Amino acid sequence: MLKINRRGLFAAGRTLIAAALLGKLEGAARAEDLLDFSHLQMLSPPTPAPDVSFLRADGSALSLNAARGKGVVLNFWATWCPPCVAELPSLDRLTGMLAGSGIELWTVSEDLGERAAAKVRKFYDAHGIAHLPVLVDPHGQAADAFGNQGVPTTLLIDHAGLVRARFEGGTDWGEAAVAAKVRELVG
Numbered sequence: 001m002l003k004i005n006r007r008g009l010f011a012a013g014r015t016l017i018a019a020a021l022l023g024k025l026e027g028a029a030r031a032e033d034l035l036d037f038s039h040l041q042m043l044s045p046p047t048p049a050p051d052v053s054f055l056r057a058d059g060s061a062l063s064l065n066a067a068r069g070k071g072v073v074l075n076f077w078a079t080w081c082p083p084c085v086a087e088l089p090s091l092d093r094l095t096g097m098l099a100g101s102g103i104e105l106w107t108v109s110e111d112l113g114e115r116a117a118a119k120v121r122k123f124y125d126a127h128g129i130a131h132l133p134v135l136v137d138p139h140g141q142a143a144d145a146f147g148n149q150g151v152p153t154t155l156l157i158d159h160a161g162l163v164r165a166r167f168e169g170g171t172d173w174g175e176a177a178v179a180a181k182v183r184e185l186v187g
Helices: 006-025 031-035 082-097 116-127 141-145 176-186
Strands: 040-048 053-056 061-063 071-077 103-109 153-157 162-168
Touching: 053 116, 071 082, 071 176, 082 103, 082 116, 082 176, 103 116, 103 176, 153 176, 162 176
Parallel strands: 071 103
Antiparallel strands: 040 162, 053 061, 071 153, 153 162
């Protein structure tokens, strides 16, 4: 007789969601889509970013207000999300392309629990992600404050703390032309 406990049911649900998202990965946006704005939702007028905080790997808090005066590419993702995993290497490359521009790239994991940061660090190490910060939103409060419907979701926030654009879904952020467009919008 098959016994299913709550943990097994949760894992099965995550697997089904990941499989459904993986099916969407084939139709994921490409860098060209971002450049022609066909998948980028411009906010008009731009809206103030909520004052949310994330947890760093050491457990200390990092407030979004700490980035005032800088542009921020804020990406919400999860280790169990195939489109998120697919786009992380391009976000890692984008970090290098934005160096010295006054724009920071923050990737915030929506993995839940007290060990979320350790899980993200292990994931980065296993996938060769070298330039992205380990930030977590272990209770989903920051994602809720932005009204996110799922992951990946990326928000482009300008130096005044205004959300200029929202991108839902995975894409290739690692193109020089995309970096130029990001600088134009939030730099």
